[in-house]
Amino acid sequence: MKQSDSKQAVFTLYGGINVIGGTKLYVQSGESEVLFDFGSTFAPGFGSFDTVLRPRPGREVDDYMALGIIPNLPKLYAGSKEGHDLPVFISHFHLDHVGLLFLLDPSVPIYMSEPSYQLYQQLEVIGEGIGQHDDIRVFTYGQWIEWKSLRVLPLEVDHDIQGATGFFVETLSGTIAYTGDFRGHGNHPDKTEAFFQYLGAHRTHALISEGTRAGEASGRHTVPEKDMAHMLAKTMENRSAVFFTLYHRNIERIAAFAAAAQAVSRKLVLTPATLHLFRTLAPVQYEQSRPAVYVCATQAAESLPSYLTGLDVQTVNAQELANDQTAFLVELPYEHLTELVDIQPHNGAIYIHSDGVPLGAYDPAYANVTNWLQTFGVDMVSVRSTGHADPAYLQACIEQANPDVLYATHTFHPEQMPAPHSGLLVVPHIGRNYPIAPISV
Ligand SMILES: [Zn+2]
Structure with missing residues (x-):
């Protein structure tokens, strides 16, 4: 026994x-x-x-x-x-x-x-x-x-x-x-x-x-991942500035944003960290889209992170986005919403929420996002595919x-x-x- x-x-x-x-x-x-x-x-x-x-x-x-x-x-x-x-x-x-x-x-x-x-x-x-x-x-x-x-x-x-x-x-x-x-x-x-x-x-x-x-x-929120690029491109039609947030460990989603940017002839602009993950983990799609990197006001003073040193990459700042609002598709994560103060989005701007943080209303940060977007007249649109x-x-x-x-x-x-x-x-x-x-x- x-x-x-x-x-x-x-x-x-x-x-x-x-x-x-x-x-x-x-x-x-x-x-x-x-x-x-x-x-x-x-x-x-x-x-x-x-x-x-x-x-x-x-x-x-x-x-x-x-x-x-x-x-x-x-x-x-x-x-x-x-x-x-x-x-x-x-x-x-x-x-x-x-x-x-x-x-x-x-x-x-x-x-x-x-x-x-x-x-x-x-x-x-x-x-x-x-x-x-x-x-x-x-x-x-x-x-x-x-x-x-x-x-x-x-x-x-x-x-x-x-x-x-x-x-x-x-x-x-x-x-x-x-x-x-x-x-x-x-x-x-x-x-x-x-x-x-x-x-x-x-x-x-x-x-x-x-x-x-x-x-x-069943079926309520089940959007196929393969539809993301097409849905994102449609969402951007007739819009002025377009911002988005995603979870950058999802490399296929970054690629979907890259494909959507190409489809609507906007330049994809990523944070340094997202650009690095995309470049190293999806090199083929990265080369096809050659995204730019966003330089925040605070970052400009400190210079770009060392992992981007020597890289042939275009940089974009708030002033350039402000001057040419329909030319870009811009990753703007929660912690960088303050950039809106300098960008001053025009009428018709949107913020695409694509499984980035904050994920939902259960997170107190969600109310902050809503408040920021309302203050600057930016519509929030959800385009996501759950895991x-x-x-x-x-x-x-x-x-x-x-x-x-x-x-x-x-x-x-x-x-x-x-x-x-x-x-x-x-x-x-x-x-x-x-x-x-x-x-x-
Ligand atoms: Zn998981």
Whole structure:
């Protein structure tokens, strides 16, 4: 009896229940332990810290752990007496999945896909990385990673960021799969479909799935990513100045703005950081569009960031935009709205909100944006394509995977996730162990 107990693999969720993001999935099989994702939860006004109340420098691990934001798994952190053989697998590079990686000891192995690694490297350059880490391991999709008493198979899925991955894990007592974040209306639906087909064909005992849009009306906000360029071009018709905000880790979206700019003969103008990501991660589209870089009044004094040094790139400032308002398509992120004071947009100007921050009215910053745009007579238009599965698509994926038990995570409405054929839908509890094993129904 004792022996069979030690062969019982279990999983535990730390974060990601009844919220969007912050998922940390711990799997233990025999002497093997692995973790999937190590993100932060973005919930302005509802969290434990904000821009004023910060974790103490040098004591971050203690402070986050005391609040239950990170798990009490000593192998993850500096000073561990048991070593650091607890690898962390990253599903993709959104902050709600990687935002707390900086807390790990630098020798904890971090596994990620090749496209995620490329993004990770460039995020370091622009100062949005995870900081110094000594053990980054890049996996190949479809190739098993053996980790003593378990093995992990990373498989591609489509999400609104490159390199998104779902995982299938074989343990001593059963199989468990983790979806990461996924959708079916991106540019690569075949990847997501192949992942769920694999789960269905290989008997998945426990499926940990994101369900961001569970409970929404189907189809309401599901705009295909491939329609973005066309929709953006149409939105700009008969407008004066056009500004936009996006999340610049979505390189395909930058490319859509570049294509739209070409279609309407406007010059694309990007922030230095977005221009760098576009140039290094989509070099072909970058060369085709040759965007300009926006120089803020504050930046002009400090000169451009060093990663743009020596680059043959046109610079544009507020005065030039003010003088020729219909000539440009300008990225103007939230923190640069003050530039409007110098640009003084003409009648008919618009601000295209395309999945940048602030994401929605739940963020107090949203009211600020509305106020700024109203003050300067700029209309806000939303042209976006979410990274998350439409509810009907989510249901089809769960049916395809056909798990013994579905565990609902990464959603405000876990109880509204579609149940699998077995009827077993579980809303897991934080920190509780669940067995990984076949269930006969
Ligand atoms: Zn994501």
